Amino acid sequence: MRARPRSPLPSRLGLDPVRLRTPEQGHWATMRDHLVERLPRVAPERVEEMLAEHRIVTLDGPLDAASPFRPGTYLWFHRDLPEETPVPFAIGVVHRDDDLLVVDKPHFLATIPRGRHVAETALVRLRRDLDLPELSPAHRLDRVTAGLVMFVVRRERRGAYQTLFRDRRVHKVYEALAPHDPAVELPRTVRSRIVKERGVLQAREVDGPPNAETLVELVAARGGLARYRLTPRTGRTHQLRLHMASLGLPIVDDDFYPTVREQALDDFSRPLQLLAAELAFTDPITGTARRFHSTLRLGDLPGSAP
Numbered sequence: 001m002r003a004r005p006r007s008p009l010p011s012r013l014g015l016d017p018v019r020l021r022t023p024e025q026g027h028w029a030t031m032r033d034h035l036v037e038r039l040p041r042v043a044p045e046r047v048e049e050m051l052a053e054h055r056i057v058t059l060d061g062p063l064d065a066a067s068p069f070r071p072g073t074y075l076w077f078h079r080d081l082p083e084e085t086p087v088p089f090a091i092g093v094v095h096r097d098d099d100l101l102v103v104d105k106p107h108f109l110a111t112i113p114r115g116r117h118v119a120e121t122a123l124v125r126l127r128r129d130l131d132l133p134e135l136s137p138a139h140r141l142d143r144v145t146a147g148l149v150m151f152v153v154r155r156e157r158r159g160a161y162q163t164l165f166r167d168r169r170v171h172k173v174y175e176a177l178a179p180h181d182p183a184v185e186l187p188r189t190v191r192s193r194i195v196k197e198r199g200v201l202q203a204r205e206v207d208g209p210p211n212a213e214t215l216v217e218l219v220a221a222r223g224g225l226a227r228y229r230l231t232p233r234t235g236r237t238h239q240l241r242l243h244m245a246s247l248g249l250p251i252v253d254d255d256f257y258p259t260v261r262e263q264a265l266d267d268f269s270r271p272l273q274l275l276a277a278e279l280a281f282t283d284p285i286t287g288t289a290r291r292f293h294s295t296l297r298l299g300d301l302p303g304s305a306p
Contacts, residue, residue: 013124015078019076021075022069022073024071024072026069031075035056042080057075057076081118084117084118087108094294101132101152103148105146108143108271109122111137111140112140116265137151138150138151144274145272145275147174157285161284163284164281173277174231174277175229175274176252177228177298179225180224184248186228187216187217190213190243194238201256203236213233214239214240214243215232238256240274251272251273253271278291
């Protein structure tokens, strides 16, 4: 298989350009016509403006509105950035070497660009601030969850470390703050079948063979609240939040479980009290044991109430 060509456009604000490839056959007379159909969320007038500004390029140079359609051709452009509310919390560097960057992601910061969150994401910030243009995430952490996220520094190492997470060979530990109920016997392993439908905010538990498993342990309790140690043995969407809610112990300031609650994107006053506290694995390159601990603590995280 022929390797994909490198982009002739540099990154911008830590963001790689969008890459498209035209079909091998098509009915379009011009590249403009193809792009208008290919990009239905971009107004035709905006496509024409980008072409006039020479912002859409191929390996042979920029396109214009009259450029004829060319099958099997790669083209690149930088997307228009959405208006974003700055997330006013820093990213803490826990570990850095030639292969890995491990950070403490704050609450409210997405891991990677998606939807309304592009420049205000951990990946884009770190690429820009640390001058690491090839940086890529080995896994993801929910926007509302704080704690450890591991990134791969060099392109050629991505597959080895991303495979660790795909194959569940990384031991993860979370901490959570939630109500204390002495009637709930702990420790216990919660098993259920979780489904998450596209476009629906909440995941839900359904009948069927379990596909999600979490070990829940009580660490300390005081004043009606408790700290819990959560060890997921699977990685379903919202698994920890849903399992805690199913025990009658919803995590403090959870906007989704047990019920959905509106929270404005610029409201940083009530962070979800869930922390990715520990990552451990055998390094696929060196064969050595690796273990990383978050430097953050629940209750005194940035933006948290005392």
